[in-house]
Amino acid sequence: MPHATPFTLAVNPKIPQRLARLEELANDLWYSWDRSTRSLFSRLHPGLWGAVGHNPKAFLKRVDESLLLKAAEDQVFLANYNSILSAYDSYHGEPVRTETPGGLNPYDEVAYFCFEFGFHESFPIYSGGLGILAGDHCKAASDLRLPLIGVGLLYRQGYFFQTIDNHGNQQVTYTSSDFEDLPVVPVLNANGSEVRIVVDLPQRKVMVKVWRAKIGHVTLYLLDTDLQENSADDRDITHQLYGGDGTNRIEQEIILGIGGVRALRELGIKPTIWHINEGHAAFMMLERMRGLVQQGLDFPSALEAVAANTVFTTHTAVPAGHDHFSADMMSTYFSSFHHELGATREEFMGLGWDPDTHDFNMTDLAVRVSRFHNGVSKIHGSVSAHICRDLWPHIEPEENPMAYITNGVHVPTFLAQEWADLFDRYLGYEWRNNMSDPEFWLRIDAIPDHLFWSVRQSLKSQMLYGIRARLAKQNLRNRGSEAHLDRLLKFTDPLNPNMLTLGFARRFATYKRATLLFEDLDWLRRIVLDQERPVMIIFSGKAHPADVPGQDLIRRISEVERMPEFEGQILLVEDYDLRLARRLVAGVDVWLNSPVYPLEASGTSGMKAGINGTLNLSVLDGWWGEGYNGKNGWAIKPGLENMASAQRDKEESKEFYETLQDHVVPLYYARDKLGYSPGWVKMAKNSMMSLLPRYNAARMVGEYAAKFYVSASRQGTRYADNDFNGAKRVAAWKAYVRKVWGGVAIRRLDTPLKRISFGEGLKLQVAAKLNGLQPEDVVVELLICRKIKSATLCEFKHFRFGFTGVTQSDEHLFALDLTPDLCGKLDYYIRLYPYQPLLTHPFEMGMMIWL
Numbered sequence: 001m002p003h004a005t006p007f008t009l010a011v012n013p014k015i016p017q018r019l020a021r022l023e024e025l026a027n028d029l030w031y032s033w034d035r036s037t038r039s040l041f042s043r044l045h046p047g048l049w050g051a052v053g054h055n056p057k058a059f060l061k062r063v064d065e066s067l068l069l070k071a072a073e074d075q076v077f078l079a080n081y082n083s084i085l086s087a088y089d090s091y092h093g094e095p096v097r098t099e100t101p102g103g104l105n106p107y108d109e110v111a112y113f114c115f116e117f118g119f120h121e122s123f124p125i126y127s128g129g130l131g132i133l134a135g136d137h138c139k140a141a142s143d144l145r146l147p148l149i150g151v152g153l154l155y156r157q158g159y160f161f162q163t164i165d166n167h168g169n170q171q172v173t174y175t176s177s178d179f180e181d182l183p184v185v186p187v188l189n190a191n192g193s194e195v196r197i198v199v200d201l202p203q204r205k206v207m208v209k210v211w212r213a214k215i216g217h218v219t220l221y222l223l224d225t226d227l228q229e230n231s232a233d234d235r236d237i238t239h240q241l242y243g244g245d246g247t248n249r250i251e252q253e254i255i256l257g258i259g260g261v262r263a264l265r266e267l268g269i270k271p272t273i274w275h276i277n278e279g280h281a282a283f284m285m286l287e288r289m290r291g292l293v294q295q296g297l298d299f300p301s302a303l304e305a306v307a308a309n310t311v312f313t314t315h316t317a318v319p320a321g322h323d324h325f326s327a328d329m330m331s332t333y334f335s336s337f338h339h340e341l342g343a344t345r346e347e348f349m350g351l352g353w354d355p356d357t358h359d360f361n362m363t364d365l366a367v368r369v370s371r372f373h374n375g376v377s378k379i380h381g382s383v384s385a386h387i388c389r390d391l392w393p394h395i396e397p398e399e400n401p402m403a404y405i406t407n408g409v410h411v412p413t414f415l416a417q418e419w420a421d422l423f424d425r426y427l428g429y430e431w432r433n434n435m436s437d438p439e440f441w442l443r444i445d446a447i448p449d450h451l452f453w454s455v456r457q458s459l460k461s462q463m464l465y466g467i468r469a470r471l472a473k474q475n476l477r478n479r480g481s482e483a484h485l486d487r488l489l490k491f492t493d494p495l496n497p498n499m500l501t502l503g504f505a506r507r508f509a510t511y512k513r514a515t516l517l518f519e520d521l522d523w524l525r526r527i528v529l530d531q532e533r534p535v536m537i538i539f540s541g542k543a544h545p546a547d548v549p550g551q552d553l554i555r556r557i558s559e560v561e562r563m564p565e566f567e568g569q570i571l572l573v574e575d576y577d578l579r580l581a582r583r584l585v586a587g588v589d590v591w592l593n594s595p596v597y598p599l600e601a602s603g604t605s606g607m608k609a610g611i612n613g614t615l616n617l618s619v620l621d622g623w624w625g626e627g628y629n630g631k632n633g634w635a636i637k638p639g640l641e642n643m644a645s646a647q648r649d650k651e652e653s654k655e656f657y658e659t660l661q662d663h664v665v666p667l668y669y670a671r672d673k674l675g676y677s678p679g680w681v682k683m684a685k686n687s688m689m690s691l692l693p694r695y696n697a698a699r700m701v702g703e704y705a706a707k708f709y710v711s712a713s714r715q716g717t718r719y720a721d722n723d724f725n726g727a728k729r730v731a732a733w734k735a736y737v738r739k740v741w742g743g744v745a746i747r748r749l750d751t752p753l754k755r756i757s758f759g760e761g762l763k764l765q766v767a768a769k770l771n772g773l774q775p776e777d778v779v780v781e782l783l784i785c786r787k788i789k790s791a792t793l794c795e796f797k798h799f800r801f802g803f804t805g806v807t808q809s810d811e812h813l814f815a816l817d818l819t820p821d822l823c824g825k826l827d828y829y830i831r832l833y834p835y836q837p838l839l840t841h842p843f844e845m846g847m848m849i850w851l
């Protein structure tokens, strides 16, 4: 019908009264971690369930009325439906805890901003690790009843779908979502019309629509510019995630940061804690500052007031990975913003100015206008402290305010159902309440080995089953022959899941070195093709469409996959997403990770694997640097950082081959007469026992609450009370300190002793020229270095000097009586820094004078 006009008509089924609440279930992302809800939908029509991408809302609009009517009369279905509703109601109806977690006040609310959120494959507004972490943060907050709302963007196309052709070329397809099919609804205002907010862009105003998604107890607000009121270009602002150019990126970040604050204002939501997950949302702080300046605050006080209750989490370990915008671009988009902030243009640009790259750096902005900052693993915290060291020029990175909170994963989402069932039987239902208690999880040890192993095998079978389906589809599309498919699937027999299987799946970024195992193909052949003890390796992942080297990795894997000898034992599966991730992490035997140290900020897929008893074989980087305990997997020690990269790849791949051939393969195949390796089961149990209590998202969110949220709320109040008196005082004090600091100096008055006996005291005295500061504006401090293990590392003990008087020449005297409680040769240091009790971090000014 080439000339006919197609009229479209959607015929939606009428949901029978008895099943009316299916719609409620479909509109709450609770289903993203409640598997029985998903099965309920899927059982109505498995084919349709697959066709709509496991999306309950889309499913309900398309399912045959007759199936619903039948289900409404089916006692088995109804029983299942009712038991799910009862679980749903008890989750949602649970009384709000009187004691809010971590000591928050009843009125506290966290606003959590992120560029992407990953809850479930049916809601495509995520690309990978960052988004899924944000999703897990919301899910855990809901579980903990932590008062948190999310703020993000609703992308029409989200991230791309991937196919891989016969030559290993990645093909990219974008699909537009019909928002009516997504678990979102427009936010309405009191008179029932849709909320619109306005964001200023150069020479125009952009209208923004606000959507709402429900994640259990958490509400996520999503902003969307695809509205008729906007020009075609502006409609495209929220078109794709990480899809556009620099202009699109800055506009998206303005919509998220500035639009996000305006949306919350419009809705009357007053967060007391503001958390930005990665620097994309840092313009949020500018909009809040503008609001305060409009209320009459000056620029420096507004900055202090906003920073006091702002948390910034950085996820990147490569300085080039931080977002930055040219000065020109900033002039275009923020030409008059400094006026509205009551600041000079220099002051405004100074908020994000990066003297190394001569542009506006979103990480610098984020750190300067927040007082709580963290990396996402111990190693990454330290890397970030070094990257940002210039923001606190006189403070050693080890002491600067960049802290760390290690990531975690949402256990109900990523722990396979079979494990949850086994835990219910062997640990009791209360395992859910003991998520972060290491003692509790030791009970896993008592699960009989053969049962433990049968769960592992069953998960592996399911994974193989899923892989077969994907590979078959892939082969058909690429016009591969049946014979070729047979060869590919030769070893993925779900009935015989007995070949040691390694998995590598994540974003194909070069620093993750997906092809490290191909460094020495002969060695790899000897390991993989061993007749008695063969090995299979499954690869999956997407490369950003603009990342050419990342796509080369895919081609290389495809090339090795197609080498006749590897056929069927090295597999490349396309379109890595949350669904495939859940299957792979639980189904393979070993999870590989080979990043270039120290570039893996945290990594979370290895946690998902480890909690499912899949053993990690990884470079000691990111989370594995602290997760590995010698008994719960295998560790590759990174080569020296200054080694040439080719040599380093060679060394580290050698370590991988040796570990595989000497440890992994022999342990896996040391099967007893029951068909499994007791040593393997022991290690898998160790993995679960050690990792479950630590790398779960409830522990992570609890740590954010205890370390940051409670203090941020308190600081926010201290700064805002009495018409922002605290913020004004700190701002004025800092300005004064900065003005006079150049003239502050310190000298020692007593003669340093070289030797004393244990028990004897020392009397130390220093004179400080304070140049107008008061003695209470500074801390004079002595540090004793206690050498730990290796002679190069210090653990410091701190002692404060007391103020004793002023000399005739207007020097301030400070004294300390010290009786060392240590013997041996001690190193000690004396220093002076500006201090006042309203500060959030003692070194936030980055100033220090060492004697």
Ligand SMILES: *Cc1c(COP(=O)(O)O)cnc(C)c1O
Binding pocket: 127, 128, 129, 130, 132, 505, 506, 507, 576, 577, 578, 581, 582, 602, 603, 604, 605, 606, 608
């Ligand atoms: C967990 C997860 C990631 C993050 O994996 P890393 O190995 O930490 O990079 C990426 N994509 C998906 C789909 C995931 O589930």
